[in-house]
Each structure stands twice: as structure tokens, then as C-alpha cells.
Amino acid sequence: MKKFILTAAILAAGSTALFAQKYMTRTARITFDATSKGSPEDIAAVNNEVASILDSKTGDVVFQVPVKSFKFEKALMQDHFNENYMESDKFPKSDFKGKVGNLDALNFAKDGSYPTTVAGKLTIHGVSNDVNVPGTIVVKGTSVTLKAKFAVKLADYKISVPNMVADKLGKEALISLEGVLNQK
Amino acid sequence: MKKLIMIVLSLGLIGVGTGIYLFNKKPETVDDKKGINIAAADLAKAYSANERAADSLYLNQVIEVSGTVGSTETNQDGGLMVILTTGDPDADIQCTLRDKGVQVAKGAQVTLKGFCSGSGITGVSLTDCIVTK
Numbered sequence: 350m351k352k353f354i355l356t357a358a359i360l361a362a363g364s365t366a367l368f369a370q371k372y373m374t375r376t377a378r379i380t381f382d383a384t385s386k387g388s389p390e391d392i393a394a395v396n397n398e399v400a401s402i403l404d405s406k407t408g409d410v411v412f413q414v415p416v417k418s419f420k421f422e423k424a425l426m427q428d429h430f431n432e433n434y435m436e437s438d439k440f441p442k443s444d445f446k447g448k449v450g451n452l453d454a455l456n457f458a459k460d461g462s463y464p465t466t467v468a469g470k471l472t473i474h475g476v477s478n479d480v481n482v483p484g485t486i487v488v489k490g491t492s493v494t495l496k497a498k499f500a501v502k503l504a505d506y507k508i509s510v511p512n513m514v515a516d517k518l519g520k521e522a523l524i525s526l527e528g529v530l531n532q533k
Numbered sequence: 534m535k536k537l538i539m540i541v542l543s544l545g546l547i548g549v550g551t552g553i554y555l556f557n558k559k560p561e562t563v564d565d566k567k568g569i570n571i572a573a574a575d576l577a578k579a580y581s582a583n584e585r586a587a588d589s590l591y592l593n594q595v596i597e598v599s600g601t602v603g604s605t606e607t608n609q610d611g612g613l614m615v616i617l618t619t620g621d622p623d624a625d626i627q628c629t630l631r632d633k634g635v636q637v638a639k640g641a642q643v644t645l646k647g648f649c650s651g652s653g654i655t656g657v658s659l660t661d662c663i664v665t666k
Contacts, residue, residue: 373655378609397629
């Protein structure tokens with residue numbers, strides 16, 4: 350009997366390990382566009398250095414963004430972004446920690462595109478807010494692609510837009526995110 | 534009077550010229566900047582020991598980091614991220630190269646110069662890097 354329990358325990362531990370799959374990337378891509386309507390120039394940037402980890406067993410998902418790695422076309426925009434708005438010396442990271450909502454409906458062993466909603470905490474500029482982000486999870490072999498598009502109100506993260514630039518910089522930023530995570 | 538108008542006009546032109554130059558200036562590059570020389574393992578150790586203290590030394594500074602290429606990853610825009618080993622698998626140094634088309638072989642000893650973006654869940658990030666050795 351003891352032997353049986355031991356075998357069962359080992360099998361259970363083994364199967365847990367088998368299904369506790371983690372997916373990871375260091376090169377997810379985030380773009381943001383905070384261009385005000387009618388602005389003569391685009392206030393937009395891209396960051397290809399976003400790290401992400403997804404645990405397919407628990408549904409836990411993390412995105413972490415090094416703020417200084419956002420690339421703008423012009424130096425002035427990049428400097429203002431880092432110094433005046435994001436204060437990236439003080440807050441060098443933005444991140445999202447959340448959970449995939451409909452984990453039961455996802456089959457990480459079967460290729461396919463699964464719509465989902467991820468609920469969690471988004472931290473930008475040192476301010477955290479609860480958010481629900483709709484997105485898509487695409488399973489293909491041993492990789493998982495996470496895609497999402499959502500808008501962020503700058504005021505919610507204590508980023509104030511001076512009147513002087515209100516004709517260029519909008520009150521909301523549209524964020525697009527795509528990461529191809531590989532099994533660890 | 535004429536002289537005064539000329540001076541004012543010249544100053545105005547210089548002002549406008551400077552404004553246009555500043556407005557269109559591209560983000561700074563590391564090429565002509567002197568970097569802080571450090572081994573990949575030491576940079577990782579500094580961040581593991583005390584992230585805040587390491588940030589005060591390295592964040593947004595130009596760093597010249599030397600180490601062994603553990604692996605590379607191509608990002609979605611075709612750029613190359615070079616991952617330097619540090620002896621600690623949870624704290625790599627990940628350097629995104631500025632120029633596309635540069636090849637770096639796995640296992641090679643390299644020195645890369647770039648801006649430090651700080652530390653995260655997958656390691657310490659350097660951005661806009663060039664290969665110096």
C-alpha cells in the first residue's frame with residue numbers, strides 16, 4: 350500500500366510538472382500612439398524589448414517593459430517622453446501582471462486562435478490600476494502568440510498633458526502588444 | 534538702423550535654424566560616447582545585489598559590456614538581441630543591437646556598447662547597442 354501511495358505521489362508530481370508549462374520571450378513588441386486628432390505629427394513609439402512569461406497551468410501572465418527602450422523618430426519626443434511624462438529615471442519599468450480569464454477554454458496542446466480577456470494590474474509611471482484587456486492567444490506548436498490592443502487614459506497614470514502640447518498629444522494612448530512566447 | 538535690423542534678422546534666422554535642427558534631431562547614439570566598462574557577470578551581480586543602487590550607477594548610462602554570447606533572438610522588426618551569459622541563468626544581460634544585419638555568433642567573446650534600460654524579469658537590458666569588439 351505504501352509503495353502504491355508513493356508511486357501515485359510520484360506520478361502526480363510528474364504529471365504536474367508535465368503540465369506546468371511556462372512560455373517566455375524577451376522580445377515582445379509594444380507600440381503606443383498618443384497622437385492627438387488633427388496633429389501634424391505622429392506621437393508614436395515602439396519597444397521591441399518587452400519581456401513576458403505565461404504559465405499555461407495557472408493562467409498567470411506577466412509583461413515587463415523597460416521604459417527607456419521606447420524608440421521615437423525624433424530625439425525631442427524621446428527626451429520629453431522619458432523626462433517629462435514617464436519620468437523613466439524614477440520609474441524605469443512599466444508592467445502588467447494578470448490572469449488569463451477563460452483558461453478552461455484554452456488548449457495549449459492544440460493549435461488554434463483563442464479569444465480571451467486578461468484581468469490584472471497595469472503599472473505605468475509608478476501608478477497601478479486594475480484593467481481588463483481583451484486579446485487573442487494563438488497556439489502553434491510549442492509557441493504561443495499573445496496579442497492585445499487597448500487604450501490607456503494618461504490621467505489614470507498621473508501623466509499630465511500641458512495645454513501647450515494638447516493639440517499634438519492626446520489624452521489617451523493606444524497600445525498594441527504582440528509577443529511570441531516559446532516553451533521554456 | 535540698417536545694421537540693427539540685420540542683426541535682429543540674423544539672430545532670428547539662427548533661432549529658427551536651431552529650432553528646426555532641434556525639432557528634427559534624431560535620438561542620440563552611443564558611437565562617440567565613452568562607456569562604463571564592465572563584465573557581463575559583474576553587471577548582473579550588481580543588479581542582483583541591489584537594483585536601486587545599480588540603477589543609480591548604470592540606468593540610461595552608456596555601458597560597454599563584455600561577455601560570451603549565450604544565444605540570440607530576432608525581434609519582430611528584424612533586430613537582433615544578443616544574450617550574454619553571466620553564470621546566473623536567471624540574470625542574463627540582453628543587448629538589442631541598433632543596426633540590422635549584424636551577425637554575432639553563439640559562443641563568441643564580444644564587447645557591446647549601448648544604453649542601459651535597467652533590469653527586468655529576464656535580465657538586464659541594454660538598448661541601441663553596437664559591437665565594439
